[in-house]
Amino acid sequence: MYYKFIFSSALILGTLISISSYSWFSMWMGLEVNLLSIIPMMASTKNMLSSEATLKYFVTQTMASTILLFTVIMMSIQLMYNLNMNSYLTLILNTTLFTKMGAAPFHFWFPEVMEGLSWINSLIMLTWQKVAPMILSMYFTLNLMYTSIIIIASMMISGIMGLNQTSLRKIMSYSSINHIGWMLSSILITETIWLYYFTIYLLISINITMILKTLNIFYLNQLFMSMNKSPLIKLMFTLNFMSLGGLPPFIGFLPKWLLIQSLVSKTLISISITMTLMTLMTLYFYMRLTFSTILLEMNEILFYSHPMPNNTFVWILNLTTIIGLAFSTLIFNFM
Amino acid sequence: MMKFFFALVFMIPLSFLKKSFWLNQYVYFILVFLLFYNLSFNYLFLNVSYCFGVDLLTFVMILLSFWICSLMILASAGIYFKNYYYNLFLLIVLILLISLFLTFISMNLLVFYLFFEISLIPTLILIMGWGYQPERLQAGVYLLFYTLFASLPMMVSIFFFYKKFFTLDFFFFFIEVNSFLFYMCMNMVFLIKMPMYFVHLWLPKAHVEAPISGSMILAGVMLKLGGYGLMRLMSLFLTVGMKVNYIFIAISMMGGFLVSLICLRQSDMKALIAYSSVAHMGLVLSGIMTMNCWGMCGALVLMLAHGLCSSGLFCLANISYERLMSRSLYLNKGLLNVMPSMSLWWFLFTCCNMAAPPSLNLLGEIMLINSLMGWSSLCIIFMSLISFFSASYSLYLYSYTQHGKIYSGFYFFFTGFIREYLLLFLHWFPLNVLILSSEFFTMWI
Numbered sequence: 001m002y003y004k005f006i007f008s009s010a011l012i013l014g015t016l017i018s019i020s021s022y023s024w025f026s027m028w029m030g031l032e033v034n035l036l037s038i039i040p041m042m043a044s045t046k047n048m049l050s051s052e053a054t055l056k057y058f059v060t061q062t063m064a065s066t067i068l069l070f071t072v073i074m075m076s077i078q079l080m081y082n083l084n085m086n087s088y089l090t091l092i093l094n095t096t097l098f099t100k101m102g103a104a105p106f107h108f109w110f111p112e113v114m115e116g117l118s119w120i121n122s123l124i125m126l127t128w129q130k131v132a133p134m135i136l137s138m139y140f141t142l143n144l145m146y147t148s149i150i151i152i153a154s155m156m157i158s159g160i161m162g163l164n165q166t167s168l169r170k171i172m173s174y175s176s177i178n179h180i181g182w183m184l185s186s187i188l189i190t191e192t193i194w195l196y197y198f199t200i201y202l203l204i205s206i207n208i209t210m211i212l213k214t215l216n217i218f219y220l221n222q223l224f225m226s227m228n229k230s231p232l233i234k235l236m237f238t239l240n241f242m243s244l245g246g247l248p249p250f251i252g253f254l255p256k257w258l259l260i261q262s263l264v265s266k267t268l269i270s271i272s273i274t275m276t277l278m279t280l281m282t283l284y285f286y287m288r289l290t291f292s293t294i295l296l297e298m299n300e301i302l303f304y305s306h307p308m309p310n311n312t313f314v315w316i317l318n319l320t321t322i323i324g325l326a327f328s329t330l331i332f333n334f335m
Numbered sequence: 336m337m338k339f340f341f342a343l344v345f346m347i348p349l350s351f352l353k354k355s356f357w358l359n360q361y362v363y364f365i366l367v368f369l370l371f372y373n374l375s376f377n378y379l380f381l382n383v384s385y386c387f388g389v390d391l392l393t394f395v396m397i398l399l400s401f402w403i404c405s406l407m408i409l410a411s412a413g414i415y416f417k418n419y420y421y422n423l424f425l426l427i428v429l430i431l432l433i434s435l436f437l438t439f440i441s442m443n444l445l446v447f448y449l450f451f452e453i454s455l456i457p458t459l460i461l462i463m464g465w466g467y468q469p470e471r472l473q474a475g476v477y478l479l480f481y482t483l484f485a486s487l488p489m490m491v492s493i494f495f496f497y498k499k500f501f502t503l504d505f506f507f508f509f510i511e512v513n514s515f516l517f518y519m520c521m522n523m524v525f526l527i528k529m530p531m532y533f534v535h536l537w538l539p540k541a542h543v544e545a546p547i548s549g550s551m552i553l554a555g556v557m558l559k560l561g562g563y564g565l566m567r568l569m570s571l572f573l574t575v576g577m578k579v580n581y582i583f584i585a586i587s588m589m590g591g592f593l594v595s596l597i598c599l600r601q602s603d604m605k606a607l608i609a610y611s612s613v614a615h616m617g618l619v620l621s622g623i624m625t626m627n628c629w630g631m632c633g634a635l636v637l638m639l640a641h642g643l644c645s646s647g648l649f650c651l652a653n654i655s656y657e658r659l660m661s662r663s664l665y666l667n668k669g670l671l672n673v674m675p676s677m678s679l680w681w682f683l684f685t686c687c688n689m690a691a692p693p694s695l696n697l698l699g700e701i702m703l704i705n706s707l708m709g710w711s712s713l714c715i716i717f718m719s720l721i722s723f724f725s726a727s728y729s730l731y732l733y734s735y736t737q738h739g740k741i742y743s744g745f746y747f748f749f750t751g752f753i754r755e756y757l758l759l760f761l762h763w764f765p766l767n768v769l770i771l772s773s774e775f776f777t778m779w780i
Contacts, residue, residue, distance in 0.1 A: 248456075273487070291463075294475070295472065
């Protein structure tokens with residue numbers, strides 16, 4: 001098990017190399033270090049699906065990295081003559097980064113890879129693996145038209161594809177694609193809001209995946225049977241999904257609020273309306289996850305006891321994500 | 336108003352206390368009593384702290400919310416007796432009341448919007464958690480998505496408004512925005528919440544699936560949120576309102592008539608009352624849309640009257656439901672034979688629903704007739720049809736439930752509890768006595 005410590009520090013190191021370097025080549029190198037160190041962490045001898053997931057992830061990411069490197073070389077040849085960052089090569093560069101983060105329509109690997117992972121690896125895949133490509137895409141001006149298409153495609157595809165999923169990992173990955181859409185729009189205008197958005201998304205994701213890991217839940221129907229001993233804790237847990245959907249009383253509303261306000265102040269009104277309305281589709285499948293809780297007594301099997309998550313842990317994390325909006329202004333004291 | 340807010344916040348631990356059901360209810364009544372000390376006949380915002388303040392319109396609304404919430408607890412004693420998560424129920428009602436309270440007292444459009452949205456979640460939990468049939472899932476999804484679909488464009492337009500005019504305070508809402516798109520984005524959520532005819536489908540669905548407390552809060556306060564929001568925002572849309580308001584008046588007058596006809600062929604008591612609230616809120620909506628003084632004041636009066644009256648009717652329907660385990664009008668027959676005293680309350684509430692003399696409904700309808708007639712004399716056609724048919728469906732509800740032979744399929748029956756008579760009295764008394772000080776509702780403009 002010790003190799004995981006090495007690889008996880010290499011994983012973090014790769015991302016940090018990539019986002020703090022100032023040449024495209026070392027950015028590429030950081031991405032590769034990151035990729036090569038997550039591969040052994042994903043592989044598991046206990047699970048047959050994980051090798052498939054590992055392979056798929058490796059192939060897509062390597063392909064994206066190769067094209068990235070290729071584009072960078074092409075650009076360096078071109079840049080000797082003119083400093084045109086708006087050339088078609090930038091679009092290819094964008095595309096490789098979008099593939100790496102899993103934005104639709106380059107998302108096809110993402111749910112399938114997620115399906116073969118444990119919850120910890122899923123959490124890494126949902127959050128940390130997005131950091132490097134997103135920050136790299138801040139380093140050059142995104143083409144507004146192209147990025148808008150990607151954003152709307154992410155919103156639509158995640159909304160529609162997530163509707164008939166029963167696997168929680170797939171639901172989480174489609175929800176992640178939706179959030180990628182939001183985060184891309186924040187990258188378009190204000191990077192600070194990206195930081196808020198990502199932090200809060202990270203918080204909610206940690207909360208959800210950790211509790212699901214503790215209870216060993218992977219599918220929707222397992223939620224019906226779990227945590228029936230205490231409906232209040234179950235309610236607090238499932239309200240996280242509404243927080244993920246961005247409904248007002250929860251912290252998930254805060255980044256959307258900030259983001260919509262700055263989008264509107266940049267007069268990107270139509271895209272913000274489109275995004276908010278498309279998110280309603282994802283909200284529908286979040287709602288489906290909360291049904292088992294909100295219908296207070298669906299089934300009550302008294303003799304069948306599932307483990308309950310640790311109470312203090314659940315309370316602290318859940319209260320942060322649920323009533324966090326009321327205390328969100330405290331963030332500004334520290335920034 | 337922060338004192339009431341803190342009183343409510345510190346009631347959160349109280350709702351977790353075992354056997355604290357009635358204690359909570361007493362505290363709500365004490366809060367209503369304390370709230371009366373803050374009565375002031377002033378149209379300006381008083382008691383201002385942070386971005387919260389109270390003018391007369393707000394005061395009426397928060398009084399109604401506190402009142403209805405306390406009566407909700409009184410009406411849902413079944414939850415307590417059956418020990419069906421009553422602590423969670425108290426918590427949800429409390430959160431709902433806090434969010435409604437903050438919605439009404441906020442002086443800023445964004446804060447208003449935020450708490451408006453927050454009040455949706457406890458309502459949803461109330462309907463889905465304590466409802467009766469499996470179809471409550473569908474009803475909850477309808478409720479949530481109808482509202483959210485229109486409210487997200489409203490959020491975008493709020494930010495747009497802020498960008499253009501640098502303020503979101505209600506106090507400064509004398510700016511005129513002459514844009515139909517903006518008008519629709521801002522008002523559609525209120526039209527859905529009211530609900531206007533065409534977008535009312537979520538309401539009967541939510542009502543028939545909701546428990547009694549959910550129905551009471553929906554009919555009593557949630558629908559009024561829509562009217563309240565329109566009243567606050569209408570001053571922005573004077574120019575564009577003159578051009579397009581006739582569409583909404585026409586829809587809601589015509590819709591009120593059609594919905595009254597739908598009422599006459601209902602077999603479900605709760606659905607009937609729900610459709611009747613669509614008709615009444617249609618009147619309120621058209622009163623607000625005329626943008627004259629009669630209309631605004633009449634809309635407020637009818638909103639208050641409808642909040643108390645239809646909440647009381649839902650209580651009555653629930654009282655029959657708890658005894659017969661059915662809401663069908665074919666089974667709830669001849670109740671006069673077994674519950675003669677309850678029949679009196681049925682009579683009084685159906686009378687109020689058809690706007691019979693000593694009730695606030697009458698005052699509201701008269702004021703709205705004045706307003707709509709002043710706006711266009713053609714309105715008299717639908718106005719008279721709505722008035723007539725509201726009388727007929729109220730009578731239909733009364734005579735079908737009270738008269739006739741009793742249903743032979745049930746063998747024992749328990750008559751009304753004192754709690755239930757108290758509940759009905761507390762609905763009826765303000766409804767018929769407040770007319771003595773009706774100047775209270777006309778001075779807020």
